[in-house]
Structure formats: C-alpha cells, structure tokens
Amino acid sequence: xxxxxxxxxxxxxxxxxxxxxxxxxxxxxxxSGSYTVLVTGKGNYTGSSAKATYKIAKAANPMTLxxxxxxxxxxxxxKAKQGAAISPAKKAQGKVTYSITKAVKGKSNVKSxxxxxxxxxxxxxxxxxxxxxxxxxxxxxxxxxxNYKSGSKTAVITLLxx
Numbered sequence: 001x002x003x004x005x006x007x008x009x010x011x012x013x014x015x016x017x018x019x020x021x022x023x024x025x026x027x028x029x030x031x032s033g034s035y036t037v038l039v040t041g042k043g044n045y046t047g048s049s050a051k052a053t054y055k056i057a058k059a060a061n062p063m064t065l066x067x068x069x070x071x072x073x074x075x076x077x078x079k080a081k082q083g084a085a086i087s088p089a090k091k092a093q094g095k096v097t098y099s100i101t102k103a104v105k106g107k108s109n110v111k112s113x114x115x116x117x118x119x120x121x122x123x124x125x126x127x128x129x130x131x132x133x134x135x136x137x138x139x140x141x142x143x144x145x146x147n148y149k150s151g152s153k154t155a156v157i158t159l160l161x162x
Contacts, residue, residue, distance in 0.1 A: 001030055004054040006039055019045050032058045032147050058144065061151030063092035065140045069158040070123075074131050077161060084123045086138055086157050094143035094150065096121075101154065102137040110134060123157065134159040 006014050006022060014020050025036040034055050041048035066087040076082055089096050098121035103111040113126040114136055123136065136157040144150035 002056050004037060004052070006037075008045075014045070017042075019043055029056070030147075032056045058147060058149045061093050061142050061144055061148045063096070063140065063142045063151055063153055064090045065138070065153035065155040066090075067155045067157065069160065071160045071162055072125055072129075074129075074161050077125060077127060077129050079127070081127045082125045084125055084157075084159060086121045086123060086155075088121050089140040089142065089153065092140070092142040092151075093148035094145045096140055096142050099139050099141070100136055101139050103134060105130075105132050105134050123159075125159065125161075129161055131161050134161070 003022075003024065006016070006020060008014060016022065020042055021040045023038045023040070029035060032055075034053055036051060036053050038051050039049060068087045070084040070086070072082050072084055086098075097118045098116050099118065100111060100114055100116050100123070103109070103114050113129055115124040116122070116138065117124075121138065121140065123138075136159055137154055138157055139152055139154045141152045142148075142150060
C-alpha cells in the first residue's frame with residue numbers, strides 16, 4: 001500500500017501511534033486513484049484532526065520488446081508471400097497493437113514489401129523479395145489499464161532472405 005507522509009503544518013515529522021492515528025479510505029489499496037486519510041492527533045496533538053486527499057499515480061508500463069533475427073527462404077518467397085514471427089511484447093499492460101515504422105535494405109526504403117498483423121505482430125513478407133538483409137523497425141503500443149500508463153517500445157527485426 002502506498003501512503004502519504006504525515007507531518008505537522010510546520011513540517012515536523014510525526015510518529016505513527018504516538019503522535020497520531022491515521023484512518024485511510026481504502027487501507028489496502030495499491031491501485032491508482034484518489035484516496036482520503038483522516039489524521040487524529042494523540043499525545044501532544046490530542047484534540048487535533050485533519051482530513052486530506054492524496055493520489056496514487058499510474059505506473060509506467062513495464063512492457064518490453066526484444067530485437068530478433070529471422071531467416072526466410074528465398075526459394076519459398078519466389079512462389080508465395082511468407083510469414084515471419086517476431087518476439088511479442090512481454091509484460092505489457094493493456095491491449096497491444098503492432099506497426100512497422102520503417103523497413104530498409106541498405107539505404108533503400110522497402111516498407112511497402114512488408115505488412116504486420118496489428119494484433120499478433122506477425123510480419124508478412126511480400127512474394128518475390130530479393131535476397132539480402134532487411135532491417136524492419138517494429139513498434140508495439142500498449143494501451144495501459146487502470147494502474148498503468150499507455151506506453152510503447154520499438155525493436156529492430158533483422159530479416160535475412162537466403
């Protein structure tokens with residue numbers, strides 16, 4: 001549980017149980033959101049009480065996306081388009097969508113030769129793609145959820161056509 005630090009108006013740190021008793025609106029919450037705390041004075045602070053609102057912010061999305069090298073057969077590409085699996089996003093919070101932001105062979109833009117399944121991240125390689133090494137930049141976007149912000153990661157997939 002995340003709790004705020006309780007101090008006096010002058011900034012002096014108080015001791016829980018000795019100087020005050022705190023009652024939280026949701027004593028076991030780890031979820032993001034707004035909460036209240038009622039502080040009732042004890043000892044030297046008897047007769048004092050205060051109510052405050054505090055926030056637990058959403059955490060950064062812990063998503064990861066690994067780079068990968070994939071080999072595709074040139075002989076098979078001469079006949080039909082081929083699929084190439086990437087390493088899907090791990091630990092993503094919320095729905096993940098994939099896109100190709102860049103695809104190059106040397107200095108040539110070849111993005112039109114590739115398609116990606118927005119849900120699975122599987123790349124489809126166009127029929128007749130020439131032999132060589134291609135660098136495909138894939139972006140995974142996680143929507144986030146009640147406790148995590150949205151986030152994105154990119155990874156370069158090296159595609160070898162042999």
